[in-house]
Amino acid sequence: MPELPEVETYRRFIDELAVGQTITALEVLDAHVLATPPDQLRSALAGRTIKGTKRLGKNCFLELDNGQVLVLHFGMTGDVGAYRDAPDAPRFTRVALHLEDSGLRLAFIDPRKFGRIRLADSVAAYQQAKKLGPDALDITAAELQQKLGRRKTLLKPLLLDQSITAGLGNWIVDEVLFQAKIHPERLGVSLSDKEFQALHSAIQLVLATAIKQEANYRDFPASFLIHAREWDTSATPGTEAHKFCPRHPKVKIEKYYVGGRATYICPKCQPAPDALDAGAASKQRKHARAGAKADK
DNA sequence: ACCCATGTTCTTTG
DNA sequence: TCAAAGAACATGGG
Numbered sequence: 001m002p003e004l005p006e007v008e009t010y011r012r013f014i015d016e017l018a019v020g021q022t023i024t025a026l027e028v029l030d031a032h033v034l035a036t037p038p039d040q041l042r043s044a045l046a047g048r049t050i051k052g053t054k055r056l057g058k059n060c061f062l063e064l065d066n067g068q069v070l071v072l073h074f075g076m077t078g079d080v081g082a083y084r085d086a087p088d089a090p091r092f093t094r095v096a097l098h099l100e101d102s103g104l105r106l107a108f109i110d111p112r113k114f115g116r117i118r119l120a121d122s123v124a125a126y127q128q129a130k131k132l133g134p135d136a137l138d139i140t141a142a143e144l145q146q147k148l149g150r151r152k153t154l155l156k157p158l159l160l161d162q163s164i165t166a167g168l169g170n171w172i173v174d175e176v177l178f179q180a181k182i183h184p185e186r187l188g189v190s191l192s193d194k195e196f197q198a199l200h201s202a203i204q205l206v207l208a209t210a211i212k213q214e215a216n217y218r219d220f221p222a223s224f225l226i227h228a229r230e231w232d233t234s235a236t237p238g239t240e241a242h243k244f245c246p247r248h249p250k251v252k253i254e255k256y257y258v259g260g261r262a263t264y265i266c267p268k269c270q271p272a273p274d275a276l277d278a279g280a281a282s283k284q285r286k287h288a289r290a291g292a293k294a295d296k
Numbered sequence: 297a298c299c300c301a302t303g304t305t306c307t308t309t310g
Numbered sequence: 311t312c313a314a315a316g317a318a319c320a321t322g323g324g
Binding site for chain 2: 002003006058073074075076077078112114115116130160162169170171172262
């Protein structure tokens with residue numbers, strides 16, 4: 001579940017495990033997750049010492065003693081782990097770094113193999129190459145407003161766009177919009193100054209909370225929408241209360257799709273966009289329909 | 297057996 | 311050029 005808080009948790013793990021250690025070998029169990037050719041990666045890593053770690057959005061970086069960085073992106077199902085002997089490798093370990101002093105191996109675990117490992121010349125170079133915006137923990141309310149305030153696009157896809165701000169993923173955006181009491185289908189251009197402030201505060205609140213709990217969702221406050229997501233209720237069957245808004249015990253959380261992504265909202269807390277903004281969108285749909293009829 | 301899924305990137309369509 | 315929708319990726323789990 002690697003969105004920003006998970007990746008920050010992974011980074012801290014790696015920081016404790018690997019900083020100061022020298023890489024003795026790169027073990028490739030499945031080359032699919034390598035975005036840099038295996039041979040090139042091996043020669044670049046062997047004998048290098050890990051000087052520190054960094055994170056930008058959902059990306060984690062291991063800083064090498066020659067200035068280069070090893071970039072880890074965890075896709076949808078990536079994780080990290082540590083083990084000593086080969087038979088103890090966690091299930092779905094795809095790549096492992098052998099560490100000299102501790103004799104441990106740092107595992108890159110990824111069942112679905114959407115994750116990637118690559119070499120880059122610096123964090124900044126990678127950020128530029130991938131067109132990543134400022135980290136979601138660093139972006140200011142003013143920057144957010146400047147980037148979104150003229151966009152006639154649905155708010156949810158905008159917040160998921162890593163080039164606007166990096167680190168927000170599907171559940172976090174839902175949580176942020178719920179906390180900010182803004183509907184995911186509002187257009188960027190329709191938000192008031194006050195709403196941008198609320199949006200920014202909500203991003204800070206959700207990320208800080210998630211990082212504090214090391215991204216263990218079930219430890220999040222009861223005021224969070226996340227408890228309404230199916231993967232929570234499925235773990236505790238029959239808990240119907242989870243399906244209701246934390247602020248309105250009688251209002252059911254609605255699930256539907258926005259920009260192709262599963263989206264959860266409280267219809268009372270997050271009123272649907274009206275004529276002022278996404279009226280434009282519904283008008284467009286009407287025109288399209290009328291046009292289609294006229295064509296026949 | 298079928299459907300869903302936390303992310304990214306490309307293609308298609310309007 | 312922009313915006314939206316869909317597909318593709320690879321695979322496990324409900």
